[in-house]
Amino acid sequence: MLEAYALGAVPPEEGAHIEEHLSDCLACWEHLSESQRAAALLALAVPLEEPCESLRQRIIAQARRESEPAIETVPRRWHLPRLVAVGATAVVLAAVGALSWSLVETRNLHSDYHDIQHQATANQQQVDLTRNMVGLLMRPDVERQAMVTSGIAAGATAYYMWTRDGKLGAIVCHGLPDPPEGKVYQVWLSYDQGPVNGGTFTAWQEQSQHVVSLQGSWPAAVGVSVEPQGGSASPSGEMVISASLSPLQ
């Protein structure tokens, strides 16, 4: 079944069951990962057909058009002073969450230093996420609960896992679409004092995992809203994924 799943040959409902099983089974996860890598290689075997040259021109022209507003709409507070020596106009740092690269937007200042710095940060985030997910799955005291989806996430399945010691939680989604342009998914943990930011994440090929630190106590509810890139201080949109959590016995 994992081979068929890797080929995309199982219907969504079966895919959701497989996804659920994978969260508890590292061996299957590894098996699937190998099958997915084998399946991905199949695209290399297609007979080659040259696209027309006008396709290249259309794509590059559209990319150029789309890049201009992105630079012009950079919030003023992010602009750095003009650097005459290098002619740089602006540098934008945008943190896009534990599953994502850290992005740097700039018009002219493309220094290798920033490349390396941000790659290192993104790599470390990925390592931390993987370590936390594996750590969570290996724990014998993991609780799990299905989450309710609505709005943009209506077609997705999601569940929330957390450790009984109240230190780690994770949201695992299947079939979650990309957030709209310029938006991210943001996790909120509901405590007595109000919602606490649980970090941002994006979807990756309609699958996503996000680990949150629970700071020693479990929240009454967990929700996910769609927020502007970089996240919000408090929820500004509807909760598209949510779950009320029962107190532990």
Next chain:
Amino acid sequence: MDYPDLADEQLMTRLALRDIRAFEALYDRYGTLVYSTALRVVGDVQLAEDIAQEVFLRIWRRPDHYVPERGRFVTWLLSVARNGAVDQIRTRGRRRRHETAGEELERELPGDERQDPALMAQLADERQKVRRALASLPPEQRRVIEMAYYGGYTQQEIAEMLSQPLGTVKTRIRLGMQKLRATLAPEIGGE
């Protein structure tokens, strides 16, 4: 900076910097493969162009969607193209004739003086290995795998189309994929 000499991951990093020349280099490197993948699935030139355009603009808009730790850029990119094409035929109900590997024309990546010859040679070598691995499968296993991957059919649909029991189709997919994994182990390990 000589963009054709940069690794895919370096070009993607520059994409995050909105570097249009890095974007051009990625298109020159993989435009034909992305378009060909889409065309293989949908069998329609116009639709394949639309899919290729959407795939490349998607990585331009959201380069952060590629996570190097999850695998090589080229296989991720082609997976995005294949999945986008399958979504299209599922949405439109369009199906193309499913050729077997033996029916397809053997063509290689076009020589392009803008690209690093070593990288293009490596890609050509990988393509050859995957094609050989597919061709080495028993025909009935190869067929169901091609129908699933290039056609976007589910196991149930394949069983109905081939008038075979669902269990038979499942077994063929499982055995075929196991053989592919074994044959392509060096390439998979290099992911």
